Amino acid sequence: MKVGIIGAGAAGLTAAYELGKFGHQVTVYERSPFIGGQASTFELNGARLERGYHHLFTGDNYILDLIREIGLENRLRYIDSTVGTFCNGRIHDFVTASDLLKFSPLNFLDRIRLGLVALRLRRTHDWNQFENVTAEDWILKNAGKEVYSRFWEPMLRGKFGDDYYQQVGMAWVWGKMHTRFASRKGIFGREKLVYPIGSFGEIFDVLADKILEQGGEIRSSFSVDAIESGVNNGLIGLKLSPSPSSWTSPEPLKSSPVEDPLKQRSVVRPKENKCQFDAVVSTVSSSAFAKMAPHLPVSYKSKLTGVKYLSAVLVILVLDRPLSDVYWLNVADRSIPFVGVIEQTNLIDSGHYAGKHIVYLSNYVSTSNRLYKLRKYELLSEYLPHLKKINPLFKASWVQDSYYHKVDVAQPIVGVNYSQSIPSHRTPVKGLYLANTTQVYPEDRGTNYSVRMGKIVAQMLRQDLE
Ligand SMILES: Cc1cc2nc3c(=O)[nH]c(=O)nc-3n(C[C@H](O)[C@H](O)[C@H](O)COP(=O)(O)OP(=O)(O)OC[C@H]3O[C@@H](n4cnc5c(N)ncnc54)[C@H](O)[C@@H]3O)c2cc1C
Known part of the structure; x- marks a missing residue:
């Protein structure tokens, strides 16, 4: 046929x-x-780099099986991930479960609440119970205002933008958490990521x-x-x-x-x-x-x-030195105009990119958003001064090269009762x-x-x- x-x-x-x-x-x-x-990828310093940051989780069995089937298993690297959240002027590590207990933007009781909610999501296998409730309503009810506004809200805002984050269904959060839990060994284990x-x-x-x-x-x-x-x-x-x-x-x-x-x-x-x-x-x-x-x-x-879809707006910086020691940094500081800092060379050694350090600055926005319309040099001049907040030593002279990519229809908005609209x-x-x-x-x-x-x-x- x-x-x-x-x-x-x-x-x-x-x-x-x-x-x-x-x-x-x-x-x-x-x-x-x-x-x-x-x-897709492009050439950078003799290596190939994704236009938008990409990794796999250890439980991504469909693609991992395909990679094995086509003879590329020996190209897979299993790497400990380093995750952090930037808020209150500093990076808070989120590598192991014990980091959660040290998350100082929340008081001790709220840290426990955050942990218990995560545990509850991990243990719940039937996601249908989350179908008809927004993530905002469910988290506010089950973990409280502080946990929502200091931890979850910035994440949802980062992924779905100001216009849509309140519409996101709790089932989507459940799905996201389960993929990530599956990439950890046990409750207290570290998350492992996979990169070809x-x-x-x-x-x-x-x-x-x-x-x-x-x-x-x-x-x-x-x-x-x-x-x-x-x-x-x-x-x-x-x-x-x-x-x-x-x-x-x-x-x-x-x-x-x-x-x-x-x-x-x-x-x-x-x-x-x-x-x-x-x-x-x-x-x-x-x-x-x-x-x-x-x-x-x-x-x-x-x-x-x-x-409805959001577009991804990505600026890639090629630096002569590291910006941080975290691969995936969620930015929960609303004075900063980007929501994610993904430092590829904290996942893959900078030697792979001829000794340069690769950093993605990312945003998910609708096509009507101001950031969607800015040109590369406008985004750079708006973004770069804020990197000093993340690393006070940062200077624009560290930037050796830069790239800009925009991916339309990058992220569908997943609202309540989404299954009925598929x-x-x-x-x-x-x-x-x-x-x-x-x-x-x-x-x-x-x-x-x-x-x-x-x-x-x-x-x-x-x-x-x-
Ligand atoms: C910034 C970013 C980061 C991401 N990070 C990760 C990650 O870490 N790990 C992960 O697993 N996934 C990640 N994803 C998601 C992942 O990339 C996508 O889910 C996946 O690649 C989608 O594949 P697809 O084939 O379904 O769609 P697409 O990749 O969108 O493929 C559709 C293709 O159709 C082509 N096309 C469109 N219109 C036409 C036309 N009229 N005629 C012919 N061709 C057409 C497009 O050019 C495109 O190549 C990320 C996505 C983005 C945007």
Whole structure:
């Protein structure tokens, strides 16, 4: 069977690989000149770095199994994570459970409350009880105002922005906590993270090679503009057009990191602007999918258009020395205009990046937010002075280089009763499937779950074709 796949991110490539195993003839269309989608990489100092920070948890079994299957197990590094929260003018470590007892912004009783709530979430296996309550209401009721406002609120605000953090459902928090608990050994153990040392880009490259070996095709820099159903005996048509790089920033990146990883492989760039398939899997955002397939019934389309997304705005600094000794720093200080400081070289040794220290400054914002509209140099001049709060010795002269990336539709807003608004993978159009990050629940979206979805949809499609 001929299967068209829209999007060469983790979900699209996995679906293509799984279908290729069974002899289906797949063609993957990717509008960017590179593969990997949100987890794609660019070249930096002789290494490859994710455009947005990425790691795996030890329980991310779907992607870890895939990595093993394609022969990259020896590239996985298991590393103790270092997590901190910046508030009241200093970094508070959150590495082990005992750090919680030292979290001075809370009084002793509230620290105990925070710990008990975490323990309760860890021990609760049925997330359905959290479906119809917001995280704010549940935490306020169960842990109190201080615990919420000093610990949880800054985290929710960081992930969902000022506009949406109060709408987030408690089931999402449960999902997030369970993924993290699963990456710890016991209640008092340290969290371990996993990083593929050749970067996530290496995983996608090897996966792409496998797809090509199976006889599949990957066509980058090609955008699917429309999906037409009911053509020629129930085939599904795709309207295509060559696309400029559209994934990242409006500003060109400094060096030339947008290398086409498929350049060396015999990748066909299609001349035709229409193709027909027995089945199509789309992995693009729900909003983009609704525009591509306007003929979908209203009941299904309303689920696609009902979901809201935030964009990730990322500034990457290349420093000549470390900024802190923490990998993941949540910023719970509202005078600072970014919410996360992720120091990659506190996860992977700076030697890997020619001795430079790599720091991401991150924000999740809606497209109407002022920060979304700022240009790289404007963000830099707004952000850099605040780094002195995190490390008083910091000087702008430490910054040797910088990059800027913007990822639209990066984070779906997961509100209460979210399960009822998730569109099914099988769309009402026969042979047309959807697998995107809005369908990941109650876990937070992540490469592991996109791999899971890619597998599920490939299996569904095979069953239906049979
Ligand atoms: C800043 C940031 C940090 C993250 N950190 C982590 C992490 O630490 N660990 C983790 O596991 N996950 C992390 N994630 C999430 C993870 O990257 C995503 O969940 C995952 O990569 C999504 O894969 P996907 O294939 O479902 O979607 P995508 O990666 O979005 O793939 C969809 C693809 O479709 C393409 N496309 C869109 N429109 C068209 C069109 N019209 N025609 C053709 N192609 C099109 C896009 O270019 C894209 O390549 C992070 C995400 C962000 C933004």
